[in-house]
Amino acid sequence: MSDYASFKQAFKGDLLTPEHPEYEKSLERWAANSQRRAAVVAFVKDADDISLALKYAREHKLPIAVKGGGHNPAGSSSVEGGLVIDLSKYRNGARIDAEKKLAYIGGGALWETVDKAAIVHGLATAGGTVNHTGVGGLTLGGGYGFLSGEHGLVIDNLVQATVVAADGTVYVASATENPDLFWAIRGGGSNFGVVSEFVLKLHPQRRTVFAGLLVYPASALDQLMPLLAEKYRKGLKAKETFLQVITLGPDRNPCVVFIVFWNGSEEEGKANYKPFLDLNPIVNTCGEIPFERLNSLQNDKVPHGRNYYLKPIYQPGPDMEVAKKISQRIVELASAHSDVIEEIAFMYEFWPLDKICSVPEGETAFQRIRRLSGVTQIVFKENTEEQLKITRMVAQELVDITHTLKDNLPEDQNTGYANYNSDQVSLLATNEVTPTSKSEALFGGNLQRLAELKRKYDPEMVFSKWFTISPAVAP
Numbered sequence: 027m028s029d030y031a032s033f034k035q036a037f038k039g040d041l042l043t044p045e046h047p048e049y050e051k052s053l054e055r056w057a058a059n060s061q062r063r064a065a066v067v068a069f070v071k072d073a074d075d076i077s078l079a080l081k082y083a084r085e086h087k088l089p090i091a092v093k094g095g096g097h098n099p100a101g102s103s104s105v106e107g108g109l110v111i112d113l114s115k116y117r118n119g120a121r122i123d124a125e126k127k128l129a130y131i132g133g134g135a136l137w138e139t140v141d142k143a144a145i146v147h148g149l150a151t152a153g154g155t156v157n158h159t160g161v162g163g164l165t166l167g168g169g170y171g172f173l174s175g176e177h178g179l180v181i182d183n184l185v186q187a188t189v190v191a192a193d194g195t196v197y198v199a200s201a202t203e204n205p206d207l208f209w210a211i212r213g214g215g216s217n218f219g220v221v222s223e224f225v226l227k228l229h230p231q232r233r234t235v236f237a238g239l240l241v242y243p244a245s246a247l248d249q250l251m252p253l254l255a256e257k258y259r260k261g262l263k264a265k266e267t268f269l270q271v272i273t274l275g276p277d278r279n280p281c282v283v284f285i286v287f288w289n290g291s292e293e294e295g296k297a298n299y300k301p302f303l304d305l306n307p308i309v310n311t312c313g314e315i316p317f318e319r320l321n322s323l324q325n326d327k328v329p330h331g332r333n334y335y336l337k338p339i340y341q342p343g344p345d346m347e348v349a350k351k352i353s354q355r356i357v358e359l360a361s362a363h364s365d366v367i368e369e370i371a372f373m374y375e376f377w378p379l380d381k382i383c384s385v386p387e388g389e390t391a392f393q394r395i396r397r398l399s400g401v402t403q404i405v406f407k408e409n410t411e412e413q414l415k416i417t418r419m420v421a422q423e424l425v426d427i428t429h430t431l432k433d434n435l436p437e438d439q440n441t442g443y444a445n446y447n448s449d450q451v452s453l454l455a456t457n458e459v460t461p462t463s464k465s466e467a468l469f470g471g472n473l474q475r476l477a478e479l480k481r482k483y484d485p486e487m488v489f490s491k492w493f494t495i496s497p498a499v500a501p
Contacts, residue, residue: 095160
């Protein structure tokens with residue numbers, strides 16, 4: 027395949043170059059600041075198309091990016107002057123085998139598609155908290171979701187994947203077929219190939235659940251934080267999950283927002299969250315809703331096309347002083363940088379961890395950690411280097427507050443949840459943080475095995491747009 031004409035003739039999907047009328051639209055991503063101008067966008071129809079695209083890109087020394095949902099905040103699904111393998115147009119479906127309780131999901135599908143297809147049969151699987159997120163990126167990076175307390179991470183429900191490796195070879199990866207690759211893709215991100223199809227376990231799921239938003243003034247942190255600390259100390263129940271967002275309201279006053287979930291009836295949900303409801307939130311949208319609406323509760327707060335920056339962190343648990351300092355500092359930073367910052371929030375994700383951490387260490391590439399997951403999310407106004415620099419500085423200030431906790435992990439070992447890291451691409455290419463140190467922190471004792479598998483499946487590092495894994499040196 028020495029030229030573009032031959033590539034196009036053999037390719038079953040659509041190839042877009044800059045002169046194509048749909049080219050500009052094909053570059054759009056969730057985060058506008060993650061968009062790059064590719065030389066070729068390849069809308070693949072199947073694994074053979076993926077193989078052809080990889081071979082063409084390698085022959086012509088084009089860097090590669092893979093797009094599923096296009097939600098990666100660091101721009102992993104975009105590439106400047108390279109080739110994008112885009113799964114979103116033709117590999118976006120979900121086929122449900124209700125009898126076997128399995129979902130066959132295209133590598134470019136969104137969680138909304140999976141949620142709606144499965145619940146028709148009274149089934150569901152663990153899958154994120156925003157339904158316009160892609161299945162692929164969330165899964166390969168581990169995959170927390172509202173149902174993780176009962177069913178674990180998304181990777182714990184992965185039965186099989188069809189993976190196209192860097193040389194174009196198509197592998198089926200499962201516990202019995204290419205098990206080394208199956209181990210690597212469960213937490214190793216996009217480092218090992220393009221997944222054309224995922225097969226996920228499904229579980230019986232009631233059609234309605236208790237969920238919604240609770241909003242409090244920041245002054246309520248004095249009452250809220252002891253409740254959170256006690257609940258976290260005891261451990262969350264398997265049927266509950268909630269997110270705590272410290273932010274500013276429409277009036278620019280500080281507030282605390284909870285997105286709450288109970289996998290049961292309204293009566294059960296209200297009983298579970300009674301201590302929080304008794305504090306008289308200023309907004310309460312909670313009630314019994316169709317299950318498929320659960321993952322849409324945050325959609326209007328995270329629409330496509332804005333400039334997003336995310337910086338994740340782990341901390342030992344909820345802490346009142348840290349929460350109050352973050353709230354106060356958000357007010358100050360938003361005011362001081364009002365010309366840059368459009369929105370600013372610090373979110374804690376309260377997952378029930380028993381099921382997640384019941385998987386033995388080393389069984390998957392993903393490291394399970396009993397820590398509270400936090401993330402700073404900032405929307406900035408203009409996609410310029412100067413505004414991004416200020417945004418990074420602001421996010422770092424908020425994260426630094428969590429480092430005052432004596433039992434927190436050292437900063438160089440604290441990656442937070444990897445799928446939220448806006449610097450996994452851009453900063454890894456600078457001298458600020460080396461790829462090796464970040465990957466060592468993220469993968470820990472699994473890194474050596476991952477490096478050996480990188481040598482086997484991608485020795486030339488064709489896939490290098492997530493936390494970098496360098497191939498092990500041949501013995």
